[in-house]
Amino acid sequence: MVKVSKTPVRAVGLAALCALSLAACASNDKKPRLVYEERPVELLYATGADRLDRRQWNQAVGYFQEVERQHPYSEWSRRAILMQAYAHYQSNDYAEAIGDAERFIQLYPGNPAAAYAHYIKAICYFEQIVDVNRDQAATGQALAALRDVVQRYPRTEYAADARLKIDMVNDQLAGKEMTIGRWYLRQGDTLAAANRFRTVIERYQTTSHAPEALYRLVETYLTLGLADEAKRNGAVLGHNYPGDIWYADAYRLLTSRGLRPAVEPASGGGRGIFRLPFTRDKDKTVTPPQAEAPASAPSAG
Structure with a gap:
């Protein structure tokens, strides 16, 4: 014979509630x-x-x-x-x-x-x-x-x-355009690649990716048979980045085709500064809104 507990339902409910409360306090609430x-x-x-x-x-x-x-x-x-x-x-x-x-x-x-x-x-x-x-x-x-x-x-x-x-x-956005442009180059879609590199020059010309984008335009325009466009972009690259290795590469590429941009490459230059893939700092730099705190907050006690 099964023995039925006589514990009131209310008491069971209170016990369960207390157990839940204790569990919440015991855990890392x-x-x-x-x-x-x-x-x-x-x-x-x-x-x-x-x-x-x-x-x-x-x-x-x-x-x-x-x-x-x-x-x-x-x-x-x-x-x-x-x-x-x-x-x-x-x-x-x-x-x-x-x-x-x-x-x-x-x-x-x-x-x-x-x-x-x-x-x-x-x-x-x-x-x-x-x-x-x-x-x-x-x-x-x-x-x-x-x-x-x-x-x-x-x-x-x-x-x-x-x-x-x-x-x-x-x-970061310029780097994304360059990544897609290089992929198009590897796929042999030269015109689509040129459009990506041109976007970098038109929208992100002050970024660190601009020298390479100009070089890639020289490269793609030569592939497309647009010698004048290749020469023009090479001249822009030489005028703005005469000591950059990207311009030295562009200069060699143009002269190998019998073309010569207006600017001689400067010696002793180094390739432009290129950022690593974007990562945010681990340490937060934003401070709390101190101006919004009360002038004399009471103690937490």
């Missing part, structure tokens, strides 16, 4: 404990800031979310949105960080701290740029977001850093 208790906004915010200092990004997000939930119309709530964006960025949760930044921009477009929101959004796209041999969707998004920072806030420190990163992004 990503949310702060007792987060749903009503607490002073200053204490919630300061505790979140303390978790940031300890690099406990997920717990920091939990406290700043509670600031928003419990005090949605306060000044602290506005600050907490940016702090969430920063914490998500630090934990490499770029989608969430971009979402936080966009939410801040939508709610407070005229606020001075919107510059930081635009900047951290751009940096999140920038740090997702991958090797030139893969899809460059994030590269295009990064370029658009960085240009937006420069256009909106041209005299800020964010714009100064964005300009430097725009150069790196352009170099």
Whole structure:
């Protein structure tokens, strides 16, 4: 005969609830404990800031979310949105960080701290740029977001850093065009290759890939029988990069065909500076929005 337990259902439910609570506390919970208790906004915010200092990004997000939930119309709530964006960025949760930044921009477009929101959004796209041999969707998004920072806030420190990163992004995009152009050359599709190299000269002429792109145009135009175009691009290469080895190669190629560009190759030059496939720094360089922190935050206690 099976013995039926007489333990009340309510007691079983309470026991299960306690077990779940203990399990959540025992595990490495990503949310702060007792987060749903009503607490002073200053204490919630300061505790979140303390978790940031300890690099406990997920717990920091939990406290700043509670600031928003419990005090949605306060000044602290506005600050907490940016702090969430920063914490998500630090934990490499770029989608969430971009979402936080966009939410801040939508709610407070005229606020001075919107510059930081635009900047951290751009940096999140920038740090997702991958090797030139893969899809460059994030590269295009990064370029658009960085240009937006420069256009909106041209005299800020964010714009100064964005300009430097725009150069790196352009170099990445030029490298992608060069990779495709070289592939077309290997496949024998000379005309398609020439179009790719010409794109580099027209759109990314200040990047480190420009000397090679000009040389490849000399090479492809000679293959296509367009001697005048080959000679013209060789002259442009010699005028702008007289000491570059790419021009020395182009000069030898042209003279071997009885053609001579207007500029003699300079001696002692070296090949232009070419970046390795793009990788972001392991150490984060974006600082938290200190201007948004309260002047004298209370202790986390």
